[in-house]
Structures are given as C-alpha cells and as structure tokens.
Amino acid sequence: MEMDWADNQIINTLQENARTSLDQLAHITGLSSATVQRRVKALRDSDVILREIAVIDPSKVGQRMSFVIMVELERERPDQIDIFVRRAMKDRQVQQCYYVTGEADFCLICTAKDMEDFEKLTHRLFFEDSNVRRFRTSVVMGRKKVGLGVFLDDER
Incomplete structure (x- = not known):
C-alpha cells in the first residue's frame, strides 16, 4: 500500500490513542471525515493496522x-x-x-x-x-x- 503524509499522521495518532475520533483525525490531517474513514479502513484492510488494543498497567x-x-x-x-x-x-x-x-x-x-x-x-x-x-x-x-x-x- 502506498502511504502518504496523511496516512502517516493517521497511523501515528492512532498509535498514541486508538480512540481518536474521525473528526479529530480529519482536523489533524486537513482531510474530510469521510476521506479519513476510507483511509483508516484501507489501513486495516491492508493489515498496516493489525489490531487496536487497550494497554493495561x-x-x-x-x-x-x-x-x-x-x-x-x-x-x-x-x-x-x-x-x-x-x-x-x-x-x-x-x-x-x-x-x-x-x-x-x-x-x-x-x-x-x-x-x-x-x-x-x-x-x-x-x-x-x-x-x-x-x-x-x-x-x-x-x-x-x-x-x-x-x-x-x-x-x-
């Protein structure tokens, strides 16, 4: 999968907090919420994002x-x-x-x-x-x- 700056920002942000909303991701990347949603789905479908987990102490x-x-x-x-x-x-x-x-x-x-x-x-x-x-x-x-x-x- 070819990734660009916006994909990198989405990945970095979700690694810090997987509960970041699509609206927040849109604000960070300057993209629309719909575009961010498509990109997140593509990152999951291509196994760039393998899982989203809770980190426990x-x-x-x-x-x-x-x-x-x-x-x-x-x-x-x-x-x-x-x-x-x-x-x-x-x-x-x-x-x-x-x-x-x-x-x-x-x-x-x-x-x-x-x-x-x-x-x-x-x-x-x-x-x-x-x-x-x-x-x-x-x-x-x-x-x-x-x-x-x-x-x-x-x-x-």
Whole structure:
C-alpha cells in the first residue's frame, strides 16, 4: 500500500490513542471525515493496522512482576520452533515472543503475580518442553518505556 503524509499522521495518532475520533483525525490531517474513514479502513484492510488494543498497567491487575527471558532450544528445527511458538502464544502470561539471533533462540516478555506464579510459568513453558536446553531470566526492576508503536516520519 502506498502511504502518504496523511496516512502517516493517521497511523501515528492512532498509535498514541486508538480512540481518536474521525473528526479529530480529519482536523489533524486537513482531510474530510469521510476521506479519513476510507483511509483508516484501507489501513486495516491492508493489515498496516493489525489490531487496536487497550494497554493495561499489569501491576494494577495483580501482575506485579515482569520478566525478560532468553530461551535456548536443543534443536532449532522448523517443527521444533513452531511447537515452542505455539506454546508461548497460547500462554496468557507471555506478552511478547521474539525469535532472535545470538546465544538465545527466543526472547520472551512475561508477567506474573509473584515468584510462585512465575515458577508455574517456567514449568509450563520450559521444564515440560524437552527441546528447551536452558533459559535465563532477568527480573524487570521498573517499566520505563513500554510500547509497540512504529512511528512514521511526519514530514510533508
């Protein structure tokens, strides 16, 4: 999909607040509300906009701990990678899962209520999977910046 300055503005604004009204987007871009509506629909239909979600503060809903976990697999075959990814994607405590290069094969961002809850997560994802060679965990001391935004140039 060819995108222009107005599409970039729409994307940037919706990433900051997905509840921004069509009228507000029209004001920002200088386009009519109908044109903005067509553009937003086209961005969704072409999978530029994949989802619109609510961002929750984990500590306010009982998930007081966050972890960055580096996972190394025993065998890095496509079928084994798929099995691991499916397990990670099904687990509600896994917020993000990245297939990476380097010493580890995967980097996971996870939440837990407490250490006991985290231990249950490690058993589900790692100890019950014979293809997991090892995993290394870092406990998040503080959330300084959290986001998934991919902001685009706003130059005309």
